[in-house]
Amino acid sequence: MIRNCKNPRESGASLVFALFLMLFLTLISFSLVMLISHETKSSSKLHLSQQALYAAEAGVERKIAQLREDDSANIALTDFFGAQYEVSISAAGSDHWAITSKGYVPSKALARDARAVQVTVLVTPGAPEHALAFAGSGAIGANSTIYGTVRSNDIITIGNNVKITESSPGKGDASMYTSYDPDDANRVTISLPSGASLEFLVANQYIKSRSKIEAQSRLSGTNLTIAENDTSSDTEPLDFPSADTDALLATALEVTPDNYNEILNAGVEDIPWSLTDPGATGIFELAGGSMWDPGGINYNFNRGVKFGVGATIGPDVGSVIVTSGTSNYGIEFDDNVQPSAGKTHIELNVLVLDGEWAAKDVIFKTGGGGGGFFLRGYVYGSADVEGDTNINLEGVVEAGGDLTLDPKVTVTHSNDIPMDLPWKDGYGGSVTIISWQEVSP
Amino acid sequence: MIVTYVSLAFIQTLMNNIKAEKLAKFKTMAYSEAVNWIENNRPDFDADALSTTTLTVVHTGELAEGVPYTLEKEITLSSLGDNGKYKTIRVRVSWTERGEDKELIYATIKAKYD
Numbered sequence: 001m002i003r004n005c006k007n008p009r010e011s012g013a014s015l016v017f018a019l020f021l022m023l024f025l026t027l028i029s030f031s032l033v034m035l036i037s038h039e040t041k042s043s044s045k046l047h048l049s050q051q052a053l054y055a056a057e058a059g060v061e062r063k064i065a066q067l068r069e070d071d072s073a074n075i076a077l078t079d080f081f082g083a084q085y086e087v088s089i090s091a092a093g094s095d096h097w098a099i100t101s102k103g104y105v106p107s108k109a110l111a112r113d114a115r116a117v118q119v120t121v122l123v124t125p126g127a128p129e130h131a132l133a134f135a136g137s138g139a140i141g142a143n144s145t146i147y148g149t150v151r152s153n154d155i156i157t158i159g160n161n162v163k164i165t166e167s168s169p170g171k172g173d174a175s176m177y178t179s180y181d182p183d184d185a186n187r188v189t190i191s192l193p194s195g196a197s198l199e200f201l202v203a204n205q206y207i208k209s210r211s212k213i214e215a216q217s218r219l220s221g222t223n224l225t226i227a228e229n230d231t232s233s234d235t236e237p238l239d240f241p242s243a244d245t246d247a248l249l250a251t252a253l254e255v256t257p258d259n260y261n262e263i264l265n266a267g268v269e270d271i272p273w274s275l276t277d278p279g280a281t282g283i284f285e286l287a288g289g290s291m292w293d294p295g296g297i298n299y300n301f302n303r304g305v306k307f308g309v310g311a312t313i314g315p316d317v318g319s320v321i322v323t324s325g326t327s328n329y330g331i332e333f334d335d336n337v338q339p340s341a342g343k344t345h346i347e348l349n350v351l352v353l354d355g356e357w358a359a360k361d362v363i364f365k366t367g368g369g370g371g372g373f374f375l376r377g378y379v380y381g382s383a384d385v386e387g388d389t390n391i392n393l394e395g396v397v398e399a400g401g402d403l404t405l406d407p408k409v410t411v412t413h414s415n416d417i418p419m420d421l422p423w424k425d426g427y428g429g430s431v432t433i434i435s436w437q438e439v440s441p
Numbered sequence: 442m443i444v445t446y447v448s449l450a451f452i453q454t455l456m457n458n459i460k461a462e463k464l465a466k467f468k469t470m471a472y473s474e475a476v477n478w479i480e481n482n483r484p485d486f487d488a489d490a491l492s493t494t495t496l497t498v499v500h501t502g503e504l505a506e507g508v509p510y511t512l513e514k515e516i517t518l519s520s521l522g523d524n525g526k527y528k529t530i531r532v533r534v535s536w537t538e539r540g541e542d543k544e545l546i547y548a549t550i551k552a553k554y555d
Binding site: 029032033035036037039040042043044047048050051054055057058059061062064065067069071080081082083110126129212358429430431432433 | 448450459463465466468469472476503521525529530531546553555
């Protein structure tokens with residue numbers, strides 16, 4: 001059919017107009033599609049990128065928590081709320097660690113976005129997690145209560161009505177472990193003789209030994225796990241002391257027969273401190289009934305130390321360290337030594353690192369009185385430590401040899417040790433971020 | 442005829458683009474709400490007061506007129522031992538757009554440093 005066009009030019013103009021209009025609308029549509037598409041992609045990218053960054057950050061923070069538990073292994077690829085992270089870690093100097101964490105969304109294999117952060121942290125070793133630990137044999141007297149974990153490298157002998165409970169509500173640190181593994185497989189490593197009983201006051205605790213545990217019917221506790229011949233890390237032998245004594249001594253003021261009047265007595269001769277004998281067997285003695293303030297100082301005594309009957313210590317914190325001497329006791333607290341007014345505890349670290357002590361490295365006496373003795377700090381004897389009846393110790397108590405606790409003693413674990421005592425590696429303390437930067441994934 | 446078809450296609454594209462643009466805009470706004478909340482509250486994650494065991498509504502509002510949203514958080518404590526404690530923080534922003542439920546979720550971890 002032939003169309004009847006009176007004016008062919010008129011028909012051509014409409015076609016050209018239609019084509020131009022189509023071209024114009026197509027261009028506008030295309031531009032709009034591109035613009036909106038870019039905006040949508042940007043929004044989506046923003047979301048994915050943030051998700052990847054948070055995943056990488058989660059990896060770093062989890063690694064920091066692990067470092068505080070002395071776990072310095074890498075973290076394998078881990079799913080994390082629609083993302084994944086993986087962490088690598090390397091030592092970066094003394095107590096320093098370099099952590100690199102990569103976050104992927106939604107997964108490493110199908111990553112739509114990935115980000116990485118590199119963080120350097122300083123982990124300052126913290127106080128050990130046990131209340132009581134000893135390398136030799138230990139005896140816990142009747143009616144005593146330990147608030148925290150007990151560890152030993154030797155035999156533990158329990159008295160009547162001994163209790164273990166957590167050091168603070170919810171902490172769940174009320175277990176007992178010994179690494180003692182005698183050649184004689186029948187030899188007991190945790191001993192509960194006739195009349196003895198040990199009650200775990202917190203549920204889901206452990207009593208573990210590398211060998212035998214005697215008279216298990218005398219143990220009680222809700223959901224208590226009793227493990228003999230245990231070879232887990234819980235029963236690894238401990239190294240003593242936990243404190244970094246080299247670092248501690250580096251900050252200590254040495255007290256000698258030549259300078260003790262200046263350092264301890266403000267120049268006044270033999271008041272309140274005296275020296276029983278200038279020879280090696282001499283003892284620095286704080287006079288009975290007198291007062292002494294440690295004044296926030298670590299003292300390194302090169303003779304034994306005795307706190308006389310009824311002496312008062314405080315109000316400031318301090319450390320008494322004995323590094324040489326020869327006598328019955330390295331450090332002796334005689335009866336009724338007490339904290340200064342307004343204080344519940346004497347706040348003092350007590351360490352005997354060396355010397356020859358015929359009886360004990362450290363002894364706390366109360367004369368059996370009901371008043372009790374209260375000390376908060378780190379207690380360590382390189383050999384034997386003894387606590388009399390009604391001794392109350394808060395902090396960490398360690399003996400490089402035997403430990404004897406008479407009846408009605410309490411030992412409570414605490415991280416709050418006076419003088420910011422330095423600790424050896426192996427216990428997760430506080431973490432400080434040294435640097436934090438984003439790196440290319 | 443051709444012009445009509447092209448015009449209809451153009452209008453359709455325009456509508457789709459406007460819809461996509463709105464979605465992107467709401468997503469960006471939801472992103473800002475979630476990230477701002479996390480960053481503003483980061484110093485307080487250690488405080489037990491913020492802890493919850495399930496998603497809990499923090500606040501509600503409007504991304505735009507007629508587009509209400511809800512911001513929820515969940516902060517749970519995990520323990521690797523006596524010292525190794527950390528909190529997992531999860532924040533969810535949800536909104537309804539033209540009858541369709543939308544959400545954005547962000548999660549991270551904050552360790553206890555001392």
